[in-house]
Amino acid sequence: GKVVIQAQASRGDMIPVDVKDNKDGSYSVSFVANRVGEVKLSVTIKGQEIKGSPFNIYVHATYTAINRPSKIVNEDGKMGQPWGIAFGRNGTWAVTDETNNCVWILDGQDRLVRKLGSQGNGNGQFNRPLGIAFDDHNHLYVSDIENHRVQKFEDSGAYLLQFSNKKKGSRTNHPVGVT
Numbered sequence: 001g002k003v004v005i006q007a008q009a010s011r012g013d014m015i016p017v018d019v020k021d022n023k024d025g026s027y028s029v030s031f032v033a034n035r036v037g038e039v040k041l042s043v044t045i046k047g048q049e050i051k052g053s054p055f056n057i058y059v060h061a062t063y064t065a066i067n068r069p070s071k072i073v074n075e076d077g078k079m080g081q082p083w084g085i086a087f088g089r090n091g092t093w094a095v096t097d098e099t100n101n102c103v104w105i106l107d108g109q110d111r112l113v114r115k116l117g118s119q120g121n122g123n124g125q126f127n128r129p130l131g132i133a134f135d136d137h138n139h140l141y142v143s144d145i146e147n148h149r150v151q152k153f154e155d156s157g158a159y160l161l162q163f164s165n166k167k168k169g170s171r172t173n174h175p176v177g178v179t
Helices: none
Strands: 003-011 017-021 027-031 035-043 055-059 082-087 093-097 104-107 114-115 129-134 140-144 147-152 161-164
Touching: 003 017, 003 027, 093 129, 104 129, 104 140
Parallel strands: 082 129
Antiparallel strands: 003 035, 017 027, 035 055, 082 093, 093 104, 104 114, 129 140, 140 147, 147 161
16 A cells, blocks of 8 residues: 655654665655654555554754864964864864864865964954854854853854853853853
8 A cells, every 4th residue: 555654843844754665564764854853753554544653753963973083283283172063064063172262164074164263352252262053054153261252153254243241150151062
């Protein structure tokens, strides 16, 4: 009979599903979710849902190990102290360098795309950058611990804005991590 399998993300968007008939009464199903969260997988045969359908599946993030040394260096030929790492949607990845007060942006082949920042407290400058994250639009967020702020950058590296509040006990008093 006709087997139909549909995957729906928690936000309601449908996820393309690949169904393969194994020719032995079983089927192989694969799909790639575009975000972490719950996916409902419904299975129908000849228009009837099978017992237990829809199935709730929780999608976890996967990480790619970097198994080759990178050639990131500063003017003195040293990386400094890498702290945070984040992976963008377009294949780029970024590393905060606490010692050199900068962020290194690399492509999927570990080639340097650009260096963001320098020591200071102006827009786009850092004083101990630590946490780092990309959002769904590939904007980059960097926690700037000694400047008591989180800075946001365009995919191109252009400074956009910052979140800051130097009051003791505030959420941006020495921010370490961003997600």
